[in-house]
Every structure is written in C-alpha cells, then in structure tokens.
Amino acid sequence: MLSDSKLRDxxxxxxxxxxxxxxVNLNExxxxxxxxxxxxxLDREQEIxxxxxxxxxxxxxxxxxxxxxxxxxxxxxxxxxxxxKISTGSGPIVSIGRxxxxxxxxxxxxxxxxxRQSGKVEINALGRGEFLSRMRQDxxxxxxxxxxxxxxxxxxxxxxxxxVPTFRAKNVKRDMLDIRVPVWVxxxxxxxxxxxxxxxxxxxxxRLYDIRQQRKPTLSFEYGNHANTAISTTNxxxxxxxxxxxxxxxxLFDFRxxxxxxxxxxxxGFAGAVRDIVVNASEPYVFSVSLDRFLRAHHIxxxxxxxxxYMKSRLNCLVARKKTDIRSTLPTTRQKxxxxxxxxxxxxxxxxxxxxxxxVEAEEEMCDIQESESLDRIRPVTxxxxx
Amino acid sequence: xxxxxxxxxxxxxxKKRAEKLGIPLPDKGxxxxxxxxESLREKDVTMVEEDDEExxxxxATDAYASYFTKAYEPKVLLTCSDNPHKKTRSFILELCxxxxxxKPVWRKKTSVKSVVKQAAEHGYTDVxxxxxxxxxxxxxxxxxxxxxxxxxxxxxxxxICKEINRDYKDISFHRPEVILNNFKTRLGRFIARMLGALxxxxxxxxxxxxxxxxxxxxxxxxxxxxxAFKDTEKVRLHEVGPRFTLILQWLQEGAFEGDFEWKMxxxxxxxxxRFFL
Numbered sequence: 133m134l135s136d137s138k139l140r141d142x143x144x145x146x147x148x149x150x151x152x153x154x155x156v157n158l159n160e161x162x163x164x165x166x167x168x169x170x171x172x173x174l175d176r177e178q179e180i181x182x183x184x185x186x187x188x189x190x191x192x193x194x195x196x197x198x199x200x201x202x203x204x205x206x207x208x209x210x211x212x213x214x215x216x217k218i219s220t221g222s223g224p225i226v227s228i229g230r231x232x233x234x235x236x237x238x239x240x241x242x243x244x245x246x247x248r249q250s251g252k253v254e255i256n257a258l259g260r261g262e263f264l265s266r267m268r269q270d271x272x273x274x275x276x277x278x279x280x281x282x283x284x285x286x287x288x289x290x291x292x293x294x295x296v297p298t299f300r301a302k303n304v305k306r307d308m309l310d311i312r313v314p315v316w317v318x319x320x321x322x323x324x325x326x327x328x329x330x331x332x333x334x335x336x337x338x339r340l341y342d343i344r345q346q347r348k349p350t351l352s353f354e355y356g357n358h359a360n361t362a363i364s365t366t367n368x369x370x371x372x373x374x375x376x377x378x379x380x381x382x383x384l385f386d387f388r389x390x391x392x393x394x395x396x397x398x399x400x401g402f403a404g405a406v407r408d409i410v411v412n413a414s415e416p417y418v419f420s421v422s423l424d425r426f427l428r429a430h431h432i433x434x435x436x437x438x439x440x441x442y443m444k445s446r447l448n449c450l451v452a453r454k455k456t457d458i459r460s461t462l463p464t465t466r467q468k469x470x471x472x473x474x475x476x477x478x479x480x481x482x483x484x485x486x487x488x489x490x491x492v493e494a495e496e497e498m499c500d501i502q503e504s505e506s507l508d509r510i511r512p513v514t515x516x517x518x519x
Numbered sequence: 520x521x522x523x524x525x526x527x528x529x530x531x532x533x534k535k536r537a538e539k540l541g542i543p544l545p546d547k548g549x550x551x552x553x554x555x556x557e558s559l560r561e562k563d564v565t566m567v568e569e570d571d572e573e574x575x576x577x578x579a580t581d582a583y584a585s586y587f588t589k590a591y592e593p594k595v596l597l598t599c600s601d602n603p604h605k606k607t608r609s610f611i612l613e614l615c616x617x618x619x620x621x622k623p624v625w626r627k628k629t630s631v632k633s634v635v636k637q638a639a640e641h642g643y644t645d646v647x648x649x650x651x652x653x654x655x656x657x658x659x660x661x662x663x664x665x666x667x668x669x670x671x672x673x674x675x676x677x678x679i680c681k682e683i684n685r686d687y688k689d690i691s692f693h694r695p696e697v698i699l700n701n702f703k704t705r706l707g708r709f710i711a712r713m714l715g716a717l718x719x720x721x722x723x724x725x726x727x728x729x730x731x732x733x734x735x736x737x738x739x740x741x742x743x744x745x746x747a748f749k750d751t752e753k754v755r756l757h758e759v760g761p762r763f764t765l766i767l768q769w770l771q772e773g774a775f776e777g778d779f780e781w782k783m784x785x786x787x788x789x790x791x792x793r794f795f796l
Contacts, residue, residue, distance in 0.1 A: 150577050171572045176580045361778060378778040379769075400786050403795075405778030423772065423780045425565070425705065442564040444573045444705070446772075446780070 142166070142207065144452045145193050146421055147180030148445035153195060153205060156427060156441065165441060168205065168212070182228040182238075183449040190453055196225030196237060220245050220254065227267035231274045231291060238267035242284070244277060246291055255294040258284050268320040278329060280317025286331050286341060301331075302347040319363040323387075324370045330387070332360035332375050340387050353393040356381060364409035364418070366432060372396075374418055376406025382420060384432065399430050401437045407447055413454040421447040556736060561793045565705040574705075578712075582667040586716040595621035595717055596643045601628050604654040609679045609687075611649060613761045616690045617730065617743060619719045621647075631660070635774050639664045645717055649674070659765065661713060662774050669775050670713060672739070672765040679761055689759050693726020694719045695743075700733040706781055707734060707796035710767060714739075728759075737794045739765040767796065 142155035142164075151174035157164040177199040186192025186204060192213070193205040199217075202225070206213045218225075223240025230236060231246060238244045242258025244267055255277075258264055261284025270276040275291045276298070288299035304313050316334040323330060331339045331349075336356060339349035355375060362376040371388040375395075380402030383395030404424030411418045416432040423446050429439040537544045552558075567574060578584065585591055595618055599607050603625075615623045626634060631648060638646050643664055650658035659672045680687040697718045702711035714732050722728075727747060733740045743760035769782040781795070 150573065150580065152573070167573070171576045174576060174580075359778070379782045380779065380784070403782065403784070403787060404780045407778075423778050444571070445577060 144419060144427065144450060145183065145205075145207075146427060146443065146450040147183045147195055147448045148443065149176075149179050149448055150174060150445045151176075151178035151180060151197070152445055153180065153193070154443055154445075158429075158439070165443070168210070179224070180448055181224040182226060183451050184228050184230070185451055186230055187233070193451060194228045194230065194235065196228040198224040200225055200239065202228065202235060202237065218245070218247070223263065226264055229267075229269040229277075231269070236269070236277070236291075238264060238277075238279065240264055242279075242281070244279065244289070253291055253294050255289050255291070257281075257287060257289065257297075259287070260284070265317055266319050268322065270322050272322070272324070272326055278320045278322070280320055280331060282316045282334075283314070284317065285315050286317060286320065286329065288329075288343065299341075299343050300347065301341055301349070304348060304352050316359075318359065318361050321363045321365045321373060323365055323373070324367070328370075328387075330363055330365070330373050332363045334359035334361070334378075336360060338363075338373075338375055338385065340392075351387060351392060355383060355385075355393075355395070362406050362409045362420075364411055366411045366418075367413045368416075374399075374409045374411065374420075376402075376409050376420060376422075378405040380404050380406060380422060380424070382406050382409065382418075382430075384435075397433075397435045399435055399437075401428060401430075401440065402426075408449045410450055410452045412452055419450060419452050421450045423447070556792060559792050561790060563704050563794070566703050567705055567708050574708075582663055582665075583712045583716050586720065587712075589720050591644060592719060593620055593645055593717060594643045595645045595647055596634075596638045596641075597621050597623045597647045597649070598626040598634060599649040599656070600651045601626060603651055606654060606677075606679060607649060607651040607656045609681070610656050610677060610761060613679055613687050613690070614647070614649075616687060617695070617760050618647075618717055619692075619694045621717075631775055635662055635664070639774070647717070656763075658768075660775075661717070663713065663716070664774060666774055668709075668713065668780070669771045669773065670710065671768040673768055675738075675764045675766060677761065677763040680759070683758065683762060685759055687760070689745075690743075691726050691728065693723040693728055694721060695726070695728035695730045696722040696724070698729060698731040698733075700731065702734050702796055704794075704796060706767075706770070710739075710770070710796060732765075734796050737766065737796050739767070739796070741765065 142157045144156040146154045148154060151169065152171060153168040155166045155168060179198040180195050181198055182196035184194045186194045191207050193207060195203045195205065197203065200219060201215055201217050203215045204213045218237060221239045221241030221243040225237050226240050227238040234246055234248050236246050240263045242256055242264045244255040244257050246253040257279040258281065262282040264279060264281035264284065267277055267279045277289045277291060278286060279289065280286045285303060286301035287297040290298050303315060307313055314335055317331055318334045319332050321330045327342055327344050329341045329343065331341065336354040336359065337352055338355050338360065340351035342350045356377050359378040360375050361378050364374045366372040371386050373385050374382060375385060376382045382399040382402065384397045385392060386396050402422050402424065404422050406420055406422050409418060409420045417429050418432055420428050425443050425446055427441045427443055428437060430437055534544065586593065597611050597615055599611050611623050615621045635646055645664060646662040648660040649656045656674050656677050659674055660669065662669045695718060697715050699711040699715055702708050718730065727745050729744045729746055731742045741763050742758060744756045744758050747755045749755055770780045771777055772780050
C-alpha cells in the first residue's frame with residue numbers, strides 16, 4: 133500500500149468550465165479524482181480559462197479566470213493560497229505564466245502584463261486583430277512570449293523590450309481565387325530546436341515558422357475540415373507535434389517527415405472538441421482534455437487509448453506533472469473510483485506485464501531519436517512511485 | 520416460427536400430462552424477463568445520478584438557466600431551406616401551430632449565420648431551421664439564440680397531420696405540456712432541456728395538449744396528443760398534429776459556430792448496445 137502522502141499526490145490538474153479545479157491521481161492501484169472547490173459558491177464568471185504551473189518544482193498551480201482573477205493553488209497544502217483580481221483591458225484571462233516568480237497574464241483584449249512589484253510591464257499584443265486567443269511562454273527562455281489571435285498572426289515578444297515584437301509572422305500567399313487567407317491562431321507550441329514554432333489556426337491550418345530564416349511559415353498545410361483547437365510538442369522528438377481539432381480528432385504530426393501533411397497517427401475516442409493537450413515529459417503518454425467532459429491518456433506511439441475518466445463538467449485546460457512514473461502505474465484494468473472527500477478506493481485485480489514488452493518494440497520503430505531514458509523505465513513497480 | 524410452435528406444443532403436452540396424473544406442474548422458477556436492447560445497454564459512465572451537486576450547479580449557470588427561472592418567454596423563429604415543397608411547408612406551418620410563440624418565415628437563400636444574427640437582433644430566443652431533401656423534411660437545426668448551443672437533428676419518418684388522417688385545425692392555441700422521457704445520460708439531459716426550452720414554461724392544462732419527446736435507443740420520438748382522463752387511472756389519447764423522429768447528429772456550443780461538444784462519428788458505434796442519450 134502506498135503511504136498516505138503518496139496517496140494524496142495529484143499528477144494532473146484540470147480546470148473546468150464551471151470553475152472547478154479537479155485533481156487526478158493516477159497510480160498503479162487506483163485512480164482518485166477530487167474537486168477542489170466548494171461547487172455551490174461558483175458561477176460562470178469564475179470559469180477557469182488558463183492554467184499553468186507556478187514554479188519548476190510544481191508546487192503551485194496558477195489559474196486564470198474569466199473575470200480576470202488569478203488564483204493560486206498549493207499542491208502540498210492542497211488548498212487555495214491566494215486570489216487576486218487584476219484589471220487590464222477586457223475579457224477573460226487567456227494565458228498565464230511565471231517569469232522569475234512574477235506572474236504574467238494575457239487577456240483576451242490583447243494586453244500581456246508582467247505584474248512586477250516595481251511597476252508592471254505591459255505589451256499590447258493585438259495589433260490590428262480582433263482578440264487574442266493564446267499566449268505561450270518559451271520554455272527555454274522565460275522572457276520570450278508568443279502570441280496569436282483572431283486576425284492577429286504569430287508574434288514573439290521579449291519582455292525586456294515590450295514596445296516592439298521581436299518577430300512578426302507574415303501571412304501566406306493569396307489562395308487560388310486571389311483572396312487573402314484569413315488568420316485565426318488558436319494555439320502555439322515551441323519546438324525544442326530553439327528556432328521553430330508550430331502554430332494551429334481555426335481555419336484548419338497547421339504551420340511551422342523558422343524564426344531565423346523567414347517571416348512566412350516554412351510549412352503550412354490544412355488538417356481536416358474543422359478548426360484546430362490545441363497543439364502540443366512531445367519532449368523527445370523535436371519535430372513531433374500533437375494537434376487537436378474542434379470535432380474531436382487528434383493527430384501526431386512529424387514536420388521532418390517525408391509528408392508532414394499526413395499525420396503519423398490519428399488518436400480516436402473523442403466525442404467532442406479537444407481543448408488542451410499535454411504530453412507527459414518522462415513517459416510516452418499524452419493527456420488530453422475535451423469538451424465532452426473526459427480526460428484521456430493515449431500512448432503516443434501505439435495510439436492506444438489507455439485511460440479515460442469522466443469529469444462531469446466541460447473541461448478547459450490541464451497541467452500534468454513532468455516527472456511521474458506513470459508507465460507502470462497507468463491502470464489498465466481497474467475498478468471505478470468516484471469520490472469527492474472520502475478516500476474510497478477499490479483495488480484493481482491484476483497487473484499485465486506483457487503489455488510493457490510490446491510497448492517497447494512499438495517505440496523503437498516509431499521514433500527516430502532513441503531515448504534511452506524511456507527504455508530504463510520498464511521495471512517492476514516499486515514503492516517510490518510518484519516523485 | 521418452428522421453435523415457438525414446438526415450445527407451445529411441449530407446454531401443452533406437459534400440462535395435459537400433469538392434469539391426467541393429478542400431479543402439480545413443476546415450478547420453473549419466477550417468470551424470466553426477456554432481454555431487450557435497452558436492458559442490455561452498455562454501461563455508460565455519463566449517466567446522470569440523482570443528487571449530483573456539480574450537475575445542478577452547472578445547470579443553474581448554463582444557457583438554459585434563465586428559461587427554467589422563467590426569466591423570458593421563448594420566441595421561436597421557424598424557417599426551412601429555400602424553395603420548400605408542399606410537405607415541408609405544411610410541416611413548418613404545423614410546427615408553428617404547435618409551438619407557442621413561434622413564427623414561420625420563408626428563407627430566401629439567406630445563410631444560416633445571417634438568419635441567426637438577424638433573429639437575435641429581432642429578439643428571438645430560438646431558431647429552428649428545417650432542411651429539406653427530396654421534397655421531404657430531413658433535418659432540423661435548433662439554435663438557441665443569445666450565443667447558445669446549436670444542435671443538428673436528422674428527421675426521419677415525418678408525418679404531417681393529413682398523413683395520419685387528422686386535421687391541423689384541431690391543434691388548439693392552448694400552451695401544451697411537454698414530456699421528456701428517458702434522457703438518461705448527461706448529453707441526453709442537455710438535449711432534453713434544449714427541446715423543452717422551445718415551448719412555453721407555463722402550460723395551460725385546460726387545453727389538455729401534450730407534446731412528448733420519447734427517447735429510445737438514441738431515437739427521439741415526437742408525438743403530439745390531446746388527452747382526456749376517464750378516471751384516475753385511465754387516459755384516452757387522441758393523436759393530433761405532426762409526428763416525427765429525431766436523431767442527434769451533433770451538438771455545438773455557440774450559435775452555429777464554436778467547438779463541438781458532441782459529434783456522432785462512425786468509430787463511436789462500437790457495439791449495438793451502446794447509446795448516447
């Protein structure tokens with residue numbers, strides 16, 4: 133049996149449309165989900181629209197709400213630590229982050245603010261666009277921020293020089309009817325080669341920008357017939373990217389492949405729009421959260437749906453811990469757990485060890501870059517699981 | 520056929536034999552209830568439970584909350600695709616008679632987005648667009664106006680009053696009661712609220728009119744009756760008005776724009792015993 137502290141450690145935090153923060157604890161024996169809010173005290177204005185880790189150690193969860201409030205949840209104490217109202221521009225908080233311990237927020241009307249004690253640094257990221265959809269922090273250098281929105285193409289900003297963007301993307305050529313191609317950036321991802329940025333749009337495009345080469349996208353193609361809503365990189369392969377659509381399709385794309393337009397793999401099982409995708413840093417799993425109220429975990433390379441949990445509310449965004457030894461812990465056959473406060477647990481009956489061997493073979497075939505880390509993880513379940 | 524004949528014959532033989540010998544018939548245990556597709560339905564995690572705090576909270580704050588608090592009276596705009604044929608025209612007019620507070624408007628090649636926008640400006644709360652194919656209504660788009668959800672239903676087996684030997688003039692102007700049967704999952708519950716919110720919240724029981732949406736195996740059967748209670752137990756039903764079946768195709772958040780909350784895909788039909796509403 134796991135010790136008490138491990139029992140209460142949550143791997144994944146999800147923000148819902150009703151304003152509830154949900155924590156999910158996936159481990160080898162059971163799955164626990166918990167609502168961290170008093171449900172009755174919430175209303176639509178407290179919808180969680182942005183979520184992020186507060187620090188490297190993942191002890192704090194930052195949440196941005198629809199009514200421009202920032203809430204901080206401490207994962208050690210398992211309680212809301214602070215709540216702070218900000219007022220810049222209008223609209224919900226679209227993205228949130230931290231730079232050297234200082235909170236960074238982006239609002240739908242385009243203002244990106246770094247709330248320094250000495251004086252706030254503000255960037256007007258909208259330009260001539262209608263509204264801002266997303267702001268992402270560069271994971272490799274905290275000061276750099278990418279923004280995109282409706283009719284506001286990709287821009288890179290340096291927080292030390294807020295007046296002018298360091299990179300402004302140029303739109304693609306006019307289409308065959310000589311009409312300007314409309315722009316509506318829905319999500320942005322930084323690839324780990326430090327020069328490429330992948331962008332998805334609600335006009336079905338997936339684009340790759342090489343910042344050092346040119347302003348126009350080096351690669352631009354369409355995926356499916358519907359808007360793309362989310363994008364995420366995998367940490368192992370520098371050119372692999374997950375893209376989710378608004379009807380519930382998720383595809384794994386390889387920008388360096390022979391034909392990047394064809395997804396390497398399509399992920400099935402969604403009934404509604406994919407809202408947010410997070411790839412687990414240490415294991416080959418991808419977590420996704422969708423409008424049909426489910427949290428799903430797929431295996432990256434086999435595409436198998438490993439885990440699916442009903443969350444009751446429409447889900448907006450999620451964060452997952454980087455270092456979790458989930459491979460041996462993702463339950464395959466498990467008893468259903470539903471709980472709010474009492475820790476009622478039912479143990480699952482058998483473990484399947486055969487699966488692990490098959491997974492290894494699939495990995496070797498799929499990804500070019502061999503990561504020796506992932507192979508080392510095949511070991512029997514020990515007591516030192518989460519963190 | 521032959522199997523049941525044999526079974527009947529065996530039963531009768533046994534009974535005769537038992538009577539002859541004066542022995543009681545062997546007790547075969549309690550009568551077995553036959554399995555149906557509904558009883559064998561795949562367990563669905565999203566089935567709504569009774570006291571679910573989260574559910575009630577969500578319903579108190581969603582797009583239809585103001586309907587259930589009687590904050591507004593529904594005003595429905597009914598349209599169809601361009602150049603409708605006779606059956607669709609009759610269908611629309613009968614739907615208008617049936618739904619209180621509704622108005623038919625002929626659509627002349629206006630795009631759906633434009634219809635939605637204009638209806639919102641004129642104070643409508645819902646838009647119903649009936650699509651026609653091969654001279655017969657085949658789909659219905661229900662849009663809730665102030666940025667509300669949109670649902671597309673496929674209409675199958677539409678019957679106007681004349682086809683069931685009724686007169687559309689029999690549909691009185693009393694506001695009907697609405698019955699929503701068998702919507703068990705979360706999605707089903709949301710759709711039920713959506714359909715119920717088309718009708719006025721205050722029924723006139725004097726008129727004894729009922730509109731029923733009965734869900735069975737993801738098919739929503741719509742029937743329109745006038746009822747009369749013979750005594751406390753028995754009811755006489757007289758079917759009036761159009762009759763059709765709806766099948767949900769997709770549900771989108773936003774008035775004909777935005778992300779899809781649910782979309783039917785062929786990969787979701789994993790088994791014959793899996794239903795979504």
